[in-house]
Amino acid sequence: MVSRWYRLCIACVMVLVSFSAHADVTNITSTVDKNPVIANESFILTVTFNDDVPNSAFQPDILLNDFVVGRTSVSRQTSIVNGDLKKLTQFTTVLVANDPGDYQIPSISLDGASSDPITMTVVEPGSDAAKRSDKVAFVDVTLDTQQVFLQQPIHYIVRLYLAADLNKGNLVPPTMENADIRQIGKDEEYSEMNHGRRYRVYQRTYQITPNQSGEFTIEGARFDGEVYASGQRSIFSSFSNTQPVSAIAEPKKVQVKPIPKNWTGHWLPSDLVTISQTVKPEKEEYKVGEPISVSLMLTAVGVKPEQLPDINYNYPDSVRVYPDNESTDQFVRNGINIAQKTVNYAIVPQQPGELTVPGIEVPWFNTKTQRRSIASTNDLSFTVTGAPITQTPDTPSAQQPEKAVAPDEVIASDTAAAQEQDDSTHYWVWLVIALIIALLTSLAVNVWLFKKREKHAHTVSRESTQSQPVTQSEAWRQFQQACANNQPKLAEQSLKRWARQNFAQSITTLQEVEQLLAQPTNTQLSDELNSLQAALYSAQKVDSWQRGKQLYQAVRTAQQRSDTASKASSPLPPLYPIK
Structure with a gap:
């Protein structure tokens, strides 16, 4: 009961207050x-x-x-x-x-x-009344051009003039249909006299990129904010000492021209486009199989990074190209937006001799001369030394058509083929016997060496072992471990280290290892080494290489065949000596 009367009283008081507020x-x-x-x-x-x-x-x-x-x-x-x-x-x-x-x-x-x-x-x-000096705030804009081609940027400069101290405010950017608008650079602030009155000027630059041809209107930028009112109010006054201000810039008309009808290729309108290249390492001579790193940088003035074209390169068949990372960047210099694209890739020569890499050309439209221009790089020339890398030959049936033969030639050929098959059978029998003897001998020697090295390892202290260089067997074990863990960089280093000690030669590339192991040409070993090299120098991540087991098996098989061939070449006593 009391609660109901209490609520009724509160409602009456609110009604009276509301009535008194209007009455x-x-x-x-x-x-x-x-x-x-x-x-x-x-x-x-x-x-x-x-x-x-x-x-x-x-x-x-x-x-x-x-x-x-x-x-x-x-x-x-x-x-x-x-x-x-x-x-x-x-x-x-x-x-x-x-x-x-x-x-x-x-x-x-x-x-x-x-x-x-x-x-x-x-x-x-523009009237005489507009030239009075009592304006607290106004906005003035300028365009660098009012006639552009499609996707050619327009620089829209906004200047906000304030005759009073700024408390807070917001500058709304201009608007235009079918266009991308973004601020470039930082705001500038300075003082300027205008019609006999000093103003504080705040300047901001926008880049407007039209995406459609035709005539358009740029709706002016707008400022909404508060400035401190002139004069001091009493400290007992509850009214604010700030006053709101707003200003809108005049709209601007622009004409956007379409792409010229005779234009071919990627459309890139700009004031200036350049392309440069660098080579690492810079040497007078390179070896076959040694990677050469090339970096290209494309720079365009007044465009966005997404307007830059792809860089296409066409290299001779005597090299292999492994693309690396590609990146884009943009920055502002003297109020102008500059976009850059950097492309890195590795060139691996496959043949010795003089290597010429053709230059790269990028067509672009010069907005100053209204003509087509070309940004290009010079040709690169290299001197390559070493033995050529043999490619896997194609099957004869794919290269040469079959030749018709006469019947008597067929009979002669069948006879010769039978004789050749008989000789080939005897040859393979002797070869199998020699391989079995070589394998047993190699196995016995390896077992003896293993026991000897194991015994010797227990007698040498850990300190002396760490101070000694890596032996051939240790390099081989490192290669096994790297292949088991699918670590391409460590596999390359340990394989070349083992090959240098095993063959007692100076080896710097994987192609040299292949030439020493693959006698005759071993297609499996060549494929696995190429896969390892691609993982090291291509854009593919190194962690994605998962062919360690296949590489180890290919190298091990080639090494065993090399040992067998070297031992089989030595003269053996006849199985049935003549008495």
């Missing part, structure tokens, strides 16, 4: 800070009620038909003078007129009280 309004005034005003220049409308009224008492939406309405702020003041209580509520709204002419701010009414209507005169920006 005492007897005076409403409307004022503007300037009249006439310039088109696209902001002015402030202040509406004051002589009582405490809610925020809904003034709705600026009724002004939307003739003006662009900015944000509205509300402030209240209460004072007691000689026992008389006074209350004031003040609404401050920023308005902007887009077109010249005469406009009327209607009367504001509440509880029988009304304000007087205001007639506003809006003049063109």
Whole structure:
């Protein structure tokens, strides 16, 4: 029961308060800070009620038909003078007129009280009235050009002029249909005199890239913010000492031309495009199989990184090319956006002699001369030494057509083939016997060496072992471990280290290892070494190499065949000596 009466009393009090808030309004005034005003220049409308009224008492939406309405702020003041209580509520709204002419701010009414209507005169920006020096804020824009080709950037420079100290604000970028708009560089700030009044200038640059040809309008950038009002107010005043300001730049017309009809290739409009290349290592001579790193850098002025074309290279068949990483970057220099693309790849020569790598050409459209231009690099010349890397020959049936033979030639050929087959059978029998003897001998020697090295390893201290260079067997074990773990870099290093000690030669490339092991040519070993080299020098990640087991088996088989061939070449006593 008590709770119900309590709620009823609260409701009555709220109704009385609301009624008193509207019943005492007897005076409403409307004022503007300037009249006439310039088109696209902001002015402030202040509406004051002589009582405490809610925020809904003034709705600026009724002004939307003739003006662009900015944000509205509300402030209240209460004072007691000689026992008389006074209350004031003040609404401050920023308005902007887009077109010249005469406009009327209607009367504001509440509880029988009304304000007087205001007639506003809006003049063109170039008129004499627009040259007055009482403008608190205005926006000025400039374009570097008003006629461009498709995807040619337009530099839109915005300058905000403020005659009062800035409290806070926001600069809204311009808008344009079918175009990409982005800010480039950092904001600049400086002071400037304009019509006898000093302004603080804030400058910002936008890059507008049209994506469609035709005639377009760039809607001006807009500033909304607050500045500190001139003069000092009493510390006892509850009204804010800041005033809102807004300013809109004039719209700009631009014409976007289409791509010329006779243009072929990638479309790249720019003021300047260059391409450069570097080679590492720089030497007078290179060995067959030694990788040569080449880096290309494409630089274009005034474009976005995504506008840069792909770099295509066409190299001779005597080299293998392994693309590496590709990256893009952009930066601003002297207010101009610059885009760069860097491409790295490795060239591995396969044949000795003079190697010429043709230069690279990138066509682009010069926006200054309105003509086609070419950015190019010079040809690269290298001297390559060493033995050539043999390629796997194609089958004869794929290269030469079959030749018709006569019947008597067929009979002779069959006889010769039978004799050749008989000789070949005897040859393979002797070869198998020799291989078995060589394998047994090699196995016995390896077992004896293994036991001897194992015994010797227990007698040598750990310190002396660490100070000695890696032996042939240790290098082989490192190669086994690297292949088991699929570690391409360690596999390459340990394989070349083992080959140098096994063959007692200076070996620097995998091709030299292949030439010493593959006698005759071993296709499996060649394929696995090429796979290892591709994992080391191509764009593919090194961690994705999973052919360690296959590489180890190919090298082991080739090494066993090499040992067998060397032993089989030595003269053997006849199995059945003549008595």
